[in-house]
Amino acid sequence: MSLESARQLQARFARGEVSAQEILAAAFERIDAADDRVGAFLTVMRQPAEARAQELDRRRAAGEDCGVLAGVPVAIKDNLCTQEARTTCASRMLADFTPPYDATVVRRLAEAGAVIVGKTNLDEFAMGSSTENSALGRTCNPWDLERVPGGSSGGSAAAVAAGMVPIALGSDTGGSIRQPAALCGVVGLKPTYGAVSRYGLVAFASSLDQVGPLTRSVEDAARVLNVISGPDPQDATSLPQAPVIPDRLEGSVRSLRVGVIAQLDTDGVDPETRAAVRQAADWFASHGASVERISLPAIDHGIAAYYLIATAEASANLARYDGVRYGWRADRPDLLGMYRQTRDQGFGPEVKRRIMLGTYALSAGYYEACYQKGQLVRSRLRQDFQAAFERFDVLLSPTSPQTAFALGEKVDDPLAMYLADVATVAANLVGIPAISLPCGFDSRGLPIGLQLQGPALSEARLLEAALAFEQAHDLAGRVPPVIAGQARA
Amino acid sequence: MSTTSTYEAVIGLEVHAELLTATKIFCSCAARFGSEPNTDVCPVCAGFPGTLPVLNGKVVEFAIMTGLALHCDIAPRCKFDRKNYFYPDLPKGYQISQYDQPIATKGFLEVRVADESTRVGIHRVHMEEDAGKLVHVGAAGLAGSDYSLVDLNRAGVPLLEIVSEPDIRSSEQARAYMAELRLLLVTLKVNDGRLEEGSLRCDANVSVRPAGQAQLGTRTEIKNLNSLRFLQKAIDFEIDRQVRVLSEGGVIVQETRLWSEERQVTYAMRSKEEASDYRYFPEPDLSPLVIDSSWIADIRAQMPELPAARRTRYVDLGLSPYDAGVLVDQMELASAFDAAAAVSAYPKAIATWLIKDVARLLNEGKLRLADLPFQPEQLARLVDMVERQEITVAAARKVLAAVVAEGKDPAALVAEMGLAAMADAGALRDVIERILDAHQAQVAEFKSGKTKVLGFLTGQVMRQTQGRAQPQQVASLLEAALARR
Numbered sequence: 001m002s003l004e005s006a007r008q009l010q011a012r013f014a015r016g017e018v019s020a021q022e023i024l025a026a027a028f029e030r031i032d033a034a035d036d037r038v039g040a041f042l043t044v045m046r047q048p049a050e051a052r053a054q055e056l057d058r059r060r061a062a063g064e065d066c067g068v069l070a071g072v073p074v075a076i077k078d079n080l081c082t083q084e085a086r087t088t089c090a091s092r093m094l095a096d097f098t099p100p101y102d103a104t105v106v107r108r109l110a111e112a113g114a115v116i117v118g119k120t121n122l123d124e125f126a127m128g129s130s131t132e133n134s135a136l137g138r139t140c141n142p143w144d145l146e147r148v149p150g151g152s153s154g155g156s157a158a159a160v161a162a163g164m165v166p167i168a169l170g171s172d173t174g175g176s177i178r179q180p181a182a183l184c185g186v187v188g189l190k191p192t193y194g195a196v197s198r199y200g201l202v203a204f205a206s207s208l209d210q211v212g213p214l215t216r217s218v219e220d221a222a223r224v225l226n227v228i229s230g231p232d233p234q235d236a237t238s239l240p241q242a243p244v245i246p247d248r249l250e251g252s253v254r255s256l257r258v259g260v261i262a263q264l265d266t267d268g269v270d271p272e273t274r275a276a277v278r279q280a281a282d283w284f285a286s287h288g289a290s291v292e293r294i295s296l297p298a299i300d301h302g303i304a305a306y307y308l309i310a311t312a313e314a315s316a317n318l319a320r321y322d323g324v325r326y327g328w329r330a331d332r333p334d335l336l337g338m339y340r341q342t343r344d345q346g347f348g349p350e351v352k353r354r355i356m357l358g359t360y361a362l363s364a365g366y367y368e369a370c371y372q373k374g375q376l377v378r379s380r381l382r383q384d385f386q387a388a389f390e391r392f393d394v395l396l397s398p399t400s401p402q403t404a405f406a407l408g409e410k411v412d413d414p415l416a417m418y419l420a421d422v423a424t425v426a427a428n429l430v431g432i433p434a435i436s437l438p439c440g441f442d443s444r445g446l447p448i449g450l451q452l453q454g455p456a457l458s459e460a461r462l463l464e465a466a467l468a469f470e471q472a473h474d475l476a477g478r479v480p481p482v483i484a485g486q487a488r489a
Numbered sequence: 490m491s492t493t494s495t496y497e498a499v500i501g502l503e504v505h506a507e508l509l510t511a512t513k514i515f516c517s518c519a520a521r522f523g524s525e526p527n528t529d530v531c532p533v534c535a536g537f538p539g540t541l542p543v544l545n546g547k548v549v550e551f552a553i554m555t556g557l558a559l560h561c562d563i564a565p566r567c568k569f570d571r572k573n574y575f576y577p578d579l580p581k582g583y584q585i586s587q588y589d590q591p592i593a594t595k596g597f598l599e600v601r602v603a604d605e606s607t608r609v610g611i612h613r614v615h616m617e618e619d620a621g622k623l624v625h626v627g628a629a630g631l632a633g634s635d636y637s638l639v640d641l642n643r644a645g646v647p648l649l650e651i652v653s654e655p656d657i658r659s660s661e662q663a664r665a666y667m668a669e670l671r672l673l674l675v676t677l678k679v680n681d682g683r684l685e686e687g688s689l690r691c692d693a694n695v696s697v698r699p700a701g702q703a704q705l706g707t708r709t710e711i712k713n714l715n716s717l718r719f720l721q722k723a724i725d726f727e728i729d730r731q732v733r734v735l736s737e738g739g740v741i742v743q744e745t746r747l748w749s750e751e752r753q754v755t756y757a758m759r760s761k762e763e764a765s766d767y768r769y770f771p772e773p774d775l776s777p778l779v780i781d782s783s784w785i786a787d788i789r790a791q792m793p794e795l796p797a798a799r800r801t802r803y804v805d806l807g808l809s810p811y812d813a814g815v816l817v818d819q820m821e822l823a824s825a826f827d828a829a830a831a832v833s834a835y836p837k838a839i840a841t842w843l844i845k846d847v848a849r850l851l852n853e854g855k856l857r858l859a860d861l862p863f864q865p866e867q868l869a870r871l872v873d874m875v876e877r878q879e880i881t882v883a884a885a886r887k888v889l890a891a892v893v894a895e896g897k898d899p900a901a902l903v904a905e906m907g908l909a910a911m912a913d914a915g916a917l918r919d920v921i922e923r924i925l926d927a928h929q930a931q932v933a934e935f936k937s938g939k940t941k942v943l944g945f946l947t948g949q950v951m952r953q954t955q956g957r958a959q960p961q962q963v964a965s966l967l968e969a970a971l972a973r974r
Contacts, residue, residue, distance in 0.1 A: 081539045094538065101532050103539060202538040207773035236543050236775050313773055316571050319582020320536045324639060335631075339575060362573070362768035371770060 003479070006072040006166040006220040010113070013060065013071035020053035020060070020071035020115060027073040027117055030164045034482050039139045040149075040159035041075070044118040048084040049073070052115045069227060070113030075159040075168035078119035079126055080211065081200040082106055089202050090134035091124045093321045093328045093346035103200020104235070105169060105211050105228045112227040117165060120155025124348045125318065126176055126204045128152050129420040132411050133350045140407065141184060142480035143446055147404040150180030150420075156214045157184035162482045167215045167224055171201055173208045174306050175399070175424025178436035181214050182399035182449020185438045185475070187466070188214045189221045192456045193431035194239035196225075197232030203317040205310035206237075208428040218437065218467040222249060225459060243433070243459035251467035258284045258465075259294035259392035264423050270402040276440035276448040277398045283472065284396070284465075294388055294395070298381040299426055303418060305381070306425040308361045308374030315358030321346060353414065378429045385430045389455040394465055397423050399436035399449035423451060433459045437466045438475045445478075496697045496735070498728045499705055500657035501612075502666060506649045506680040507619065507688040508551045514618050514647035515542030515585065522688065526624075526640040534645035536580025541774050544569075548647040549592070549778065551679040552616050553788050555649055556593025558673055558795055559611045566779050567592050569616075569772040574765065577639050578621035586650075588769040591615035592778070598653075598673070599797055600665045601814070609666050610654030619646040649679070655694065655705070660724035664717050667691055672796050672818060684715050691715075693724055696741070697731045706731070707741040711755055713748045723748035727755050799823060806836045815844050821858045822848065828865035835876045842872055846886060850893050862896025871899040880909060883956040909957060914966065917950075917958055921970045924949045932974055943967070 004012075012018045028046065035041055056066050076082060079089045081099035088094045102110070109116065123133035131139045131154025139154045141147040142162040149158040153170030157180035160168050170177040172190035181188025189212045196211045203209060213224035222245045229242040260281050265274065285291040323329035323342035330341030347355070361370035388395060401422055410417045427434035432453055439450035450469070454462045513520045516533035533540040556563050570588035596611035621644035627635035651670065657663050671689060674680035681688050696708035711727055714720040726748075731741050746755040794802075796817050803813035803826075816823045822843050829843075830836040847868070851858065871892060875885045880903055888902045903909055924946065925932050934942045950963050 079539075087538070089538070097538070099532070099537065099539065101537075198539075199541050200539040203774075205773075234543060235541050237541075237773075312770060315768075316573055316581075316583050316770070319573060319575065320538070320580060322575060322577070322582060324577045325535060325580065326537070335577065359768065362770055364766045364768075367768075367770075 003163050003216070003483075004166065005217045006069060006215065006223060007217075009072050009166060010068060010070050013056075014066070016060065018071075020056040021050070023071050024049055024053040024073055024115055024117070027165055030162070031117070034142075034162050034164065037140065037145055038142055038158050038162050038164075038482060039137050040120050040155045040162065040164060041118040042078050042088055042090065042121050042134075042136050042155065043085045045082075045085045045116060049115050049117045052110075056113060056115070067111065067113030068223060069109065069167075072114050072167065073117045073165045074109055074114040075118055075120045075156055075165045076106060076116055077122055077153050077156050077168070077170045079122060079171055079202040079204075080106055080169060081202065082116065082119065084116075085119055087119065087202065088136055089125045090122045090136050091346065091348065091351070092135045094202075094326075095136060095328070097327050099200070101200065104197035104232045106200060108228050109169070114167075114227075120153070120159055120168060122155055122176075123152035124351050125202065125314070126152040126171055126173055126209075127314070127350050127354055129175070129179055129417050130405070130407075130410065131155060131180070132407065133348060135348050138407070141404045141446075142482040143185060144404060144444070145482070147406055147446070148183065148409075150183035150400070150404065152176040152180070153188075153214060154180045157181050157186055157188065160184070160186045160214050160216055161480055163479070167213055167220055169211060169224075169228070170214050171204075171209055171211050172424075172428065173204045173210075173310060174428050175421045177212045177214060178399045178424050178434060178449065178451060179420060181436045182438075182447065182451075183404040185441075185447025185449075185480070186214055186216055187218055187221045187438075187470075188212065188436045189225060189459070189462075190427055190434050191225060191229060191459060192239070192243060192433045193428075194237050195229045195243050195433070195457065195459070197228075197230075197235040197238050199232055199234040203313075205313040206317060207313060208306075208310055210428070218435075218463055218470045219249060221435070222463045223247075239457075241457075243457045245460050245463060249460075249464055249467045251464060251471050252288075253284055253465050253468045254288035256284065256289040256461075256465055257391065257393045258289045258291045259388055259395045260291060261299065261395050261397040262293050262295040263297070263299040264397035264401075265293070268401055268422070269398055270442075272442040273398050273400070273402060273448050276442075277396070277450055280439045280450045280469065281396055283469065287468070287472070291396075292392075294392065296381075296384045296388060296395075296426075298377060298384045301377045302381060302425045302429060303422055305374040305377035306421065306429060307357065307418060308370050309378065309429070311354045311358030312361045312371045312374070313358065315355045315362065318347075318351065318355055350414070381426055381429050385426070385432065385455075393454060393458070393461055395453045397451050397453075399423055399451040403442050403444070403446035403448055427453050432456050433462055435462045435466050437470060439469070439473070440475070441478065447475075495700055496728075496732045497700045497702075498658055498724075499655045499696050499698065499708075500659075500663050500724060501655035501694045502653045502657065502663060503692045503694065504651040504653075504667070504670060505690040506555075506651065506674055508548055508647040508649060508679055509681060510545060510547045510551065510647055512545055512547075513645035514545050514548050514616070515645055518645065520646045522686065524642050526638070526642065529642045530644070534580065535641055536582075536644075542585060542772075544775060544778070545647065548616055549780070550788055551647075551677075552592045552614060552649055553780065553785060554677055554792055555651070555674065555679055556596065556614050557785070557789055557792065558677055559593070559596035559598055559614065559651070561593035561596030561611055561614060563593050563780060563785055564590060565781070566590075566777055568777045569775045570769045571772050573768045576620070577637065578623050578641075578644065580621065580641060580644055584618060584620065585772055585775070586617035587615035592780075598666060598669055600662060600669050602659070602661045602665050607656070607662060609656045609662075612652045612654050614649055614651050617648050617650060619643050619648050655696075660721040660728070663693060663724050664721040667720055668717055668818070669796065672820070675820065676793055676796055678793075684717065687715060691720060693720065693727075695724055695727045695731070697728055697735065706735075707743050709741065709743065709755075710745045711748055712745060712758070719748055719750055722753065723755055726753065730755065803840070806830065808837055808840045812837075812840045812844055816840060819848075825858055825865040825868070829869040829872070832866050833869035833873055835872055838872045838876055839869060842868060842889070846889055847893065850890060861893055863893045864896065867892050867896070867899050874899065874903065878959060879903075881956055881959055887956070907955070907957070914962070917954070917962065917966055918970070920953050921950055921963075921966055924953060925970055925974065932971065935971055936974070
C-alpha cells in the first residue's frame with residue numbers, strides 16, 4: 001500500500017475497499033520503520049490523524065462524499081501553520097510555537113479529506129538547499145542515507161520518496177520544492193506566483209514564496225494543485241483565478257514547442273545530469289515536440305539578484321521574532337539585551353547570515369547598488385522569459401546541476417550551496433510555474449531531475465508534458481534502498 | 490522678545506489622524522478606543538508568523554476624501570512600503586506605510602488669522618498602520634520602569650499622515666491651521682478630532698531665519714502637542730528659544746523636542762543611540778493600489794459640505810463673516826442653524842440667537858445640544874415671533890430657556906407664561922396712567938426738570954407688564970402721558 005498513489009488510495013477508500021484508518025496505520029508503519037534513519041519528520045501527528053481518519057470512516061459509512069483526497073495521508077513542511085501541531089520552521093526560535101490558526105492550504109487539504117500525518121524537516125526558515133540548516137534534526141536522502149535530500153523542503157521530499165506518504169506540501173522560494181524533489185527522485189511542482197495562497201506559510205521572501213506539492217506521480221501533483229490553488233481573501237497577492245487543470249490529463253507532447261535553456265546546458269552541470277537531460281530533450285523531439293536551444297543571458301545573474309531580493313525581504317520578514325509575543329525569548333533585564341540575545345540564540349548561522357545580507361542590501365547608501373539592482377535584473381529576467389514564451393511553450397533544463405551531494409560536503413561553503421539553485425531561482429523571480437520530475441539515475445544510483453518551466457498559469461500544459469514523459473519512462477520501477485531494505489527485513 | 494522681529498519663523502506641521510473605520514487597516518479587528526487591553530487583536534495585527542495584510546478599502550476611501558478636501562492630486566497608482574525598526578509595540582518589526590508614492594500630494598488648506606487669510610500648502614497625505622501601546626509599570630516612561638506591558642489594540646488602526654509645507658509663519662497660524670484641519674477631518678467624519686486623547690496627533694517642525702534670508706534655518710521637531718493651546722505655546726517658546734540661541738551666537742541642533750506643559754518649555758528628547766535608517770522597501774504582501782477616476786468621482790459626489798463652503802454660504806445668507814465663522818467652527822450649532830434657517834425668514838437673527846443665547850445656555854449648563862430635547866425649528870418659531878414683534882426680546886429669552894430645557898413648543902410657552910406682547914396701546918396707556926397716579930411725587934420731580942426719574946417710571950411699567958410691552962412703545966406712551974400732566 002505504501003507506494004500507491006493518492007489517486008489510487010482515494011479511489012479505494014471511496015469504494016469502501018480500505019478504511020482511512022487502515023491507510024493511516026500503513027503510513028505510520030512506514031514512518032515507524034524508516035524515519036529513524038531518514039529523519040523526514042519533526043513532528044508526527046498521531047492522535048489528530050487517527051481522530052481524523054475515524055471521522056472520515058464514519059462519514060464514508062454514512063454515504064458522504066469525503067473529497068478528492070479522502071483518506072490520503074499527507075505530510076506538511078513545518079513552515080506551514082497547523083493549529084494541531086507546533087510549527088517550528090526547524091528553528092530554535094519557534095521550537096515550541098503552536099500557531100493559533102491553520103494555513104489556507106492546510107485547511108483546503110483537510111476539506112478535501114486528506115489526513116495530515118506530520119510536519120517535515122526543512123532548512124531553518126526554508127533557507128538552504130540541503131536541509132542541513134535545520135536546528136531540530138537531520139534528514140537523509142532515502143536513496144543514499146549518507147547524502148542530503150536537498151532543500152529546503154528536504155523532509156517532505158524524503159517522506160514521499162521513502163513511501164511514508166504519497167503526497168507532501170513544500171514551499172519554494174528559489175527551488176525549495178523542485179531541487180529536493182530532483183535529489184529524492186519525486187515530482188515537485190512550484191505553481192505560478194499567486195496561484196496558491198501564502199496565508200499561513202511562514203514568510204521567507206514574500207514576493208518569491210509559493211506553496212506546492214511533492215508527489216510520486218504527476219497526476220497526484222495535478223490533484224493536489226487543484227485542491228490547494230484558488231483565490232484567498234486573506235492573501236492579497238493571490239490571483240483572482242486558479243490555473244485550470246483537467247482532472248484527467250492526456251499526457252501528450254504533440255506540437256509542444258520546447259526550448260532547451262543554453263545557460264543550463266554547460267560544463268557547470270554534472271556530465272551525467274547533462275546527458276540525462278539531453279536524452280529527455282531528445283525524447284520530446286522524437287515524440288512530436290519541436291526542440292530548440294534558447295539563450296537566456298539574464299539567467300547568469302539570477303543567483304545574484306535572488307540573494308539580494310530574497311535576503312532583503314527576509315530581513316524584514318524575520319524581524320518579528322523579537323521575543324516579545326511568541327517563540328524563544330532570552331532572559332535579559334533590558335530591552336536591547338533581550339532583543340540581541342533572543343535573536344542570537346534563536347536563529348542559526350545561515351539565517352543570521354541572510355538577515356545581515358538583506359539588512360545591508362536595504363541600507364541607506366547600498367539600496368541602489370543592491371536591492372534596486374536586484375529588481376533591475378528581475379525585470380530583465382521577466383522580459384527574457386516573456387520573449388522566450390512567445391517562441392516556446394516550455395523551457396527545459398536540469399533542476400539541479402548535480403545529484404544528491406554528501407552530507408556535510410557544502411556546509412562550510414555557503415556560496416557553493418547557493419549555486420545549487422542556479423537552475424531554479426528564475427521561476428521564482430519571474431513568478432512562473434515550474435515542475436521537476438525524475439528523468440533517470442546517475443552511476444551511483446541517485447535520481448536526476450528534469451525541470452520544465454512555462455508561462456504564468458500554464459500548469460496544465462506543464463503537467464501534460466510531464467505526464468507524457470512519466471508514462472514513457474518507467475522510473476518508478478526502482479525503489480530507494482530504505483524501502484528495499486525494509487522489504488528484506 | 491525684541492529680537493524676534495528681526496527673525497522669521499518657518500513652521501510645518503505633521504499630523505497623524507486615526508481613521509474612524511469600523512475595522513483595522515489590514516485585518517477585521519475592531520478599530521476602537523477603550524477596549525480591555527489586547528482584546529481587539531488577531532494573528533494578523535499581532536504579527537504572527539504566516540499572516541498577511543489585506544487592505545481595508547474604507548481606509549483608501551477616507552484617504553481619497555481627505556485628499557480631495559485638501560485640494561490634493563490623487564495618485565492613480567500608489568504602493569505601500571515597509572518601514573523597518575524594532576520596538577515592542579510594533580508586532581512585525583516593520584510598519585506598513587507609504588514612502589515615495591503617497592496617495593495624495595500637492596494640496597492646500599486656507600487658514601484665517603484675524604482677517605488675514607493664508608494658503609498653507611499640503612505636501613503629502615499617506616496611509617499607514619498605527620503601532621500598539623506600551624504601558625510602563627513603576628515609572629512614567631520606559632526609563633526607570635520595573636517592566637512594560639504591550640497592548641496591541643491600537644496596532645493596525647488606520648492612520649492618515651498629513652504633512653504641510655513649511656508655509657506657516659507664526660504660532661497663531663499654526664493653531665489656526667490645526668483647528669481648520671481638525672474641523673475638516675471631523676466634518677468628513679474620518680476622524681474624531683480628539684487631540685487630547687491622541688486620536689489626532691500633531692508634531693511641529695520649527696526653524697527661524699533672519700528676515701529676508703531665503704535659506705531655511707536648522708529645524709527642530711516638537712512632539713507631545715496634545716491640544717491647540719499647547720501647540721501654540723510650544724511654538725512660541727521654541728521660536729523664542731531658537732532666536733535667543735542664534736542671537737547669542739549659538740547654533741540650533743536638529744533634534745526632537747517635547748513640550749512640557751508643567752514647566753512651560755520644550756526640551757530635547759533623549760537622543761537615539763544611533764541614527765535611524767528605516768530601510769524602506771516596497772511591501773511585497775500588497776499589490777500596488779490602482780485608483781480609477783470613477784472611484785474618485787463617486788467619493789467626491791458623496792462628500793459633505795466643507796467648512797469653507799459653509800462659511801461662504803452663511804455669508805451669502807446675510808451673516809457677518811465673524812458669525813459665519815463661529816457657527817461653522819462649532820459643528821452642532823451650524824447644524825442647528827441650517828435646520829432653523831431652513832424654516833425661517835430671519836437667518837441672521839437665528840445666527841445671533843444661536844451664538845449669543847443658545848451658546849450661553851449650553852456653556853452655563855455644560856451641555857451639548859444633542860443632549861437636549863430642543864429642536865432647531867422651535868428656535869426658528871421663537872425668532873420669527875420676536876422679529877414680528879409678537880413678543881419682546883426679554884420675553885423671548887425667558888421662553889428660550891424653557892424651550893432649551895423642556896423642548897416645548899415656543900408658541901405654547903408664550904401662551905402658558907402669558908408673555909405675548911401687549912400690542913394694545915389702550916391697555917398699555919391704562920397701565921401707565923395707573924402708575925403715574927400711584928407715583929405723584931416722581932411725576933412732580935419730572936415736571937421740575939429731574940428727567941432722571943423717567944428710568945424709574947419706565948421700570949415700573951415694565952415690571953407691571955412683565956416684559957410683555959415693547960420698550961419703544963412704553964417710552965413714547967410714557968412721554969406723552971407725562972406731557973399731559
